[in-house]
Amino acid sequence: GENVEQHPSTLSVQEGDSAVIKCTYSDSASNYFPWYKQELGKRPQLIIDIRSNVGEKKDQRIAVTLNKTAKHFSLHITETQPEDSAVYFCAASQIGGDTGTASKLTFGTGTRLQVTL
């Protein structure tokens, strides 16, 4: 099955700096890559996703890049703010199939981002 590795496990940046979180996946058939943000004591929430037919997607201060050849994808947060402090999870799955995309969603182990003032 799919295996998703995520690095780093913890990341501390100063407010205003950029943060980059990297993930690698093992299954070349994976074609959907979402990122979830989980604030302390809260539920995970989707912040951005990318499908394998594009290499980059941006939404305000957040961007995700995908390198299918190398089987890795990254989350980029620019101009970080204290409210960006949270745990970020990458995930990978294959759209379609008998059980559907979400059933096969494999999460990385998470990155705890701390934005300091």
Next chain:
Amino acid sequence: DSGVTQTPKHLITATGQRVTLRCSPRSGDLSVYWYQQSLDQGLQFLIHYYNGEERAKGNILERFSAQQFPDLHSELNLSSLELGDSALYFCASSVDPYTGELFFGEGSRLTVL
């Protein structure tokens, strides 16, 4: 508010006991997923139901079982509880299994003493 409701929010019980966690998906969502999140760990997929039928199983122990009822709410039953079962259990829903985004509930925190 994601629209997914989980009860109870907190539960403390003893080893060997049995508990039931309940999840009501967003209105219109047919798929329900259960995830386990242990302390400082990632999200481990347990099981997926779609419109009352089991669609996929992940790393779910035999002591655990789940079902989805005709009104689409779901229950996760945990029996013969062990200390290691202490975790945050999330339910998530989506319109169908092929929709990318999962909407998570607030979770049920289980503590086994």
